Amino acid sequence: MSLWSAFSVGVGGLQTSSNALNTVSHNLTNVDTEGFTRQQVQQSDRPYITISKTESAISYQQTGLGVYYSNAKQVRDYFLDKTYRREVGRNEFYDVSASTLHEVEDLLGELNGDAFQTSISDLWTAVQELTKDPCNSVTQGALVSQAEKFLTDAQAVYDGLSGYQDNLNAQVKQQVEKINKIGKEILDLNDKIRLIELSGESANDLRDTRNLYLDQLAELCSISYKEDSYGNLSVQIEGEDFVKGSLCYEIGLQMDNTTGFYTPFWPQNAEYTIGPDGEKVYDISNAKVFDLGRTISSELATDIGGLKAMLLARGDHRADYTDIENGYDDVSQSVLMNIQAEFDQLVHNLVSAVNGVLADATGVKPVDSTDTTGLYAALQANDPSWYEGKVYQVVKADEADYMIDNDGSPLQLFKKSTTEGYLKQDLTVGGITESYWVYAEEQADVKESLYGTMNSSVNPSLKQTPTLLGFRLKDGSEDTVTMDKLKAVFTDQKYTLNPYVLKHVNLTDYYGDLVSQIANSAYVFQSIYDNQATTVEAAQTARDQVTAVSSDEELSNMIRFQSAYNASSRFINVVDSMLEHLLMRLG
Numbered sequence: 001m002s003l004w005s006a007f008s009v010g011v012g013g014l015q016t017s018s019n020a021l022n023t024v025s026h027n028l029t030n031v032d033t034e035g036f037t038r039q040q041v042q043q044s045d046r047p048y049i050t051i052s053k054t055e056s057a058i059s060y061q062q063t064g065l066g067v068y069y070s071n072a073k074q075v076r077d078y079f080l081d082k083t084y085r086r087e088v089g090r091n092e093f094y095d096v097s098a099s100t101l102h103e104v105e106d107l108l109g110e111l112n113g114d115a116f117q118t119s120i121s122d123l124w125t126a127v128q129e130l131t132k133d134p135c136n137s138v139t140q141g142a143l144v145s146q147a148e149k150f151l152t153d154a155q156a157v158y159d160g161l162s163g164y165q166d167n168l169n170a171q172v173k174q175q176v177e178k179i180n181k182i183g184k185e186i187l188d189l190n191d192k193i194r195l196i197e198l199s200g201e202s203a204n205d206l207r208d209t210r211n212l213y214l215d216q217l218a219e220l221c222s223i224s225y226k227e228d229s230y231g232n233l234s235v236q237i238e239g240e241d242f243v244k245g246s247l248c249y250e251i252g253l254q255m256d257n258t259t260g261f262y263t264p265f266w267p268q269n270a271e272y273t274i275g276p277d278g279e280k281v282y283d284i285s286n287a288k289v290f291d292l293g294r295t296i297s298s299e300l301a302t303d304i305g306g307l308k309a310m311l312l313a314r315g316d317h318r319a320d321y322t323d324i325e326n327g328y329d330d331v332s333q334s335v336l337m338n339i340q341a342e343f344d345q346l347v348h349n350l351v352s353a354v355n356g357v358l359a360d361a362t363g364v365k366p367v368d369s370t371d372t373t374g375l376y377a378a379l380q381a382n383d384p385s386w387y388e389g390k391v392y393q394v395v396k397a398d399e400a401d402y403m404i405d406n407d408g409s410p411l412q413l414f415k416k417s418t419t420e421g422y423l424k425q426d427l428t429v430g431g432i433t434e435s436y437w438v439y440a441e442e443q444a445d446v447k448e449s450l451y452g453t454m455n456s457s458v459n460p461s462l463k464q465t466p467t468l469l470g471f472r473l474k475d476g477s478e479d480t481v482t483m484d485k486l487k488a489v490f491t492d493q494k495y496t497l498n499p500y501v502l503k504h505v506n507l508t509d510y511y512g513d514l515v516s517q518i519a520n521s522a523y524v525f526q527s528i529y530d531n532q533a534t535t536v537e538a539a540q541t542a543r544d545q546v547t548a549v550s551s552d553e554e555l556s557n558m559i560r561f562q563s564a565y566n567a568s569s570r571f572i573n574v575v576d577s578m579l580e581h582l583l584m585r586l587g
Helices: 003-029 078-109 116-132 137-198 204-220 306-314 335-362 375-381 460-464 480-491 507-547 551-584
Strands: 039-045 049-052 061-063 067-074 223-227 233-237 240-244 252-255 262-265 271-274 280-283 365-368 391-396 414-416 423-429 432-440 456-458
Touching: 003 039, 003 551, 067 204, 078 137, 078 204, 078 306, 078 335, 078 507, 116 137, 116 480, 116 507, 137 204, 137 233, 137 240, 137 252, 137 262, 137 306, 137 335, 137 456, 137 460, 204 223, 204 233, 204 306, 262 306, 306 335, 335 414, 335 480, 335 507, 365 375, 375 391, 375 423, 456 460, 480 507
Parallel strands: none
Antiparallel strands: 039 067, 049 061, 223 233, 233 240, 252 262, 271 280, 365 391, 391 432, 414 456, 423 432
């Protein structure tokens, strides 16, 4: 080998060691940088110079030209990344679910420092005191007052549940915006990485940023991804293309005009028409990002992503007791809708049962399609516009002379806020026209017809004049029959939380069972979350063992490359001395 070739070998070693030291320095500098992946130095041989070829020799006579710094590769494990991202998505799902239940526990368990159970107990106490002296204006006033407090507190709880729905709804919008932003960032990084690596360099720091975005995306939804030979990363969300090629298919949000709730959908999969102002009006029935009708299961991998958990917890409307009566399965998987429905059912059962006792005292009777007197047909002909009921409750106006309101209608402790409970109608039966007070059955699709939490209020007439209750019969005796029925409203064990609960309870125990159900669910979700957090920590630890920077290892590499740098420097000095000797002494 010539001295010039030897000199080149030394220079190559010097450059290689210098670059390796820079890589070690870069690793140490970013030891605490989030998402940074340690880089590993790769060195390769330079081409050999063949001096001679002898067929009988084991190998050719060659001299090497030293080493060069070929690459600084990232140290990552694809399978550990995939495992971590799947488990962190599942962890976020149960974190949101557990947090929602804990928030609901606070809403139900505390109301201005008092448990809502107190409101029910106080109302029951007022009924018991009234039973002891039903004709006493003080006990009558106490009943009306406690009924008002019960409804006020119930509406505060329901309003709190609705407010938390709105809070989750706002978070849904924020998270979708975050997902779309991440998608555009990944698309931009694809372009930058491709341009850099086409020139032969490594874009490791940009890849770290892109991997960090994938980690963040995995927390929000179920993702899959693949990188092509050019460094472009394609991403799918819930099996649909999100980032592919030169496009980012952003998720759209459709807002329900009634509730204001947002539903994420894929605009590219949705059919649309052009509205009057030229805007696109989407039909998203077949383009929703998440299928919330599927059973939540780790086996089916349907329990991944914080955004999905938010949508499930929030639900798609304000639930009421009719959701339990008509299609409970539609609300059972939503934490807030399920609790709203069961809580509203408690209020409805109490309100309708108390009103029913007073209606019985007035003489109100049911009339349905089996009626043969012609009254049902007359009712159908005069049906109020907001009812399409098939069962009616009626009493002749001239026969309602006990437990009646100021206007002569059957007395109600609880009234509907938006519509009348009874309407006076002139009905012709058998050629005779008479006036009736008519009450129709509530209709699930006509919310103003319901005796629900937010559509009920205490009768203003009774708030002004509690003695309208009376409870004294025409003969001057106390109405003990009505009193017994009123007590039975709270003591009869005929209520269940939902169709899948077999235990029957009375109204005073209903709320306790509701709270216990929530507490049990919260415990289960919290246990799953705690176990999942352990799984995520294990996956993170395993990944860190591969990707994280070890200060001790990097310092060891620094000493090794520094020694190599010094050796190359000495080698160059020796070659330099030899050249100087040849030129100065022998030249």
